[in-house]
Amino acid sequence: MVARTTGQPGASTAGDPYVPSHGNGGYHVESYELDLDYRVNSNRLSGKATITAVANQALSRLTFDLTGLRVTKVSVNGRRAARYTHRAGKLHVTPPAAIMDGAEFVVDVQYAGNPKPEDSPWGELGWEELTEGVIVASQPSGAATWFPCNDHPGDKAHYRITVTTDSPYQVVANGRLVSRRVKASRTTWVFDQAAPMATYLATVQIGRYDVLDLAASPVPTRAVLPAAQLRDFRTDFGRQQEMMKLFCRQFGPYPFEGYTVVVTDDDLEIPLEAQGISIFGSNHVDGRRTSERLVAHELAHQWFGNSLTPSTWQHIWLNEGFACYAEWLWSEAAGGPTADQQVSKAYTRMRGLSADLMLSDPGPELMFDDRLYKRGAMTLHALRKHLGDDAFFDLLRTWTRTHRHGSVTTDDFISLAATFSPDETALQELFAAWLDNYELPRRR
Incomplete structure (x- = not known):
């Protein structure tokens, strides 16, 4: 099922009363290709989003969610948009020609700015600076703080996320790491998430992290965390592999290619899930398994919430x-x-x-x-x-x-x-x- 409305073409809502200002009608997104360039010290993000979608009604206007960033160029099917406006968290695009019901179309959006989380009834959501790095926590409606999207859980799509940032930093995003290229003082990371994913589960994590391989089967599992957390992490997450085996028996096969645990160098009020990834704060790692129930909780979300x-x-x-x-x-x-x-x-x-x-x-x-x-x-x-x-x-x-x-x-x-x-x-x-x-x- 995908987010649909029966309102006006390009309606700027998905009709969900829980998040009435997010999501959009008239189309289903098939894929997002995000090419992001991020400067950690200045919190400067430059991005290009290529959105491939299919119209489920005739469209004379398209609407996407995007907040806090400035749009510099929009094209539809390779042609400059006839007109676009960006206000109140909505990017409204008038294509150069009307899009027919059932037609596939491609929208390119170039944008830039200093991303920040969006205030919501559930706290601050989306792209947020850490002491040194970035965390993206979007549930339920923070994805629009870092890319233009149809920000509603019912519209799942394929993602390819490219992030270029300063070389000392480790980058984690959803899916399989396709390539990693170093050029001068900067590194470009390319991730491909083949399994359909909701916008709120898309994430980028950036920090001065070490990588720890945890298991090869039944699921390739790794941790990305500050070196200072390694010893306590081995205790606190020491039974995660047993959890994985238990849940695979009880819930069925793990639904993704791998599982990554990120531990930030900052405290977090609660851990959070992303597709194929769980993010914990340094306060959840104390060497006493104090947060072990949360380790199980976030792992289970890979089945319940992320796949389903x-x-x-x-x-x-x-x-x-x-x-x-x-x-x-x-x-x-x-x-x-x-x-x-x-x-x-x-x-x-x-x-x-x-x-x-x-x-x-x-x-x-x-x-x-x-x-x-x-x-x-x-x-x-x-x-x-x-x-x-x-x-x-x-x-x-x-x-x-x-x-x-x-x-x-x-x-x-x-x-x-x-x-x-x-x-x-x-x-x-x-x-x-x-x-x-x-x-x-x-x-x-």
Whole structure:
């Protein structure tokens, strides 16, 4: 499924009430080719984006999300745009000739400036300077701070990201490193992400990092981190390989070519996921495995959120509820509290909190509320008890296989779960109680 609207051609919204000012209608992006030149000391970014897309209606105007940077040139299908305007985070482009429904077209945008994160109801999002380097954390709507895009999770595309920066710095971006070329004092890194990817999962990480190869199978895994963190990292992430093997058994094959963990030299409030990459702050590495549940959480997002991406933000529990439950599955497998014990703890805590969150439609204010994570995980545990372990994990593997690299909704999951349930009425009652009510259901 891709982001679509039924409004005016080139409508400057994807119709998602959770992020009403982001995303655009009238087309589906097939690929982004981003050629970025970045100066770390001055925080100066110059970029060229080549966007290949297909119209899903006749288009006399195109709209892209781009904020905080200045556009210098726009062309459509190799011809200079008849007109473009850039204001309020929207780049409006009038092509030299109307684009027909179903036609493929290519838009080139040249732009430059000093990128900075965008303020949002969920904090600052997007391209952000570190003490020495860069972090890009875009969920849910920060991608437009560094490239023009259709910034909505339902429009997934192929990416090729080229970054040229000062040679002392290591660059990490999504996908396979295709080439690395050094010229004088600067290095050009080229990454190719073949699997479809949502804009919020696209990232660039830049820092004075060492590279540590962790595993060759079942998934090529590496870490990119400051040299000072190496010793503690080996302890804190020492069981990540066991997590990978467990999740491959429980969730199905890992969905991407490799997995990279980045540890910044700065503290981060929370770790974050990108496609094929997880980013942690130095505060998450202490040599005592204090953040091990977060290591499991971010790894699980590669299946739930990155391969299977919500078609709209209303379905965010399909990301966070599943990743939270993966924390509990890891705890259970590693000899810690069982999933049932974790549910009891979370249930007791939530009973003392406000009952104003509906999991199936939490609203933008509560889409990252901790209660959504915990209630989503409890919903999955209730489903596991209803189905039994064999059927439950078979369901999860079928879910990730059927929708691999796709966009999903809650109804998709409910429909698939029904094919595994011996009692459809009981299953519907379970989902209604956990997903569609504010009050916590009674535990059984």
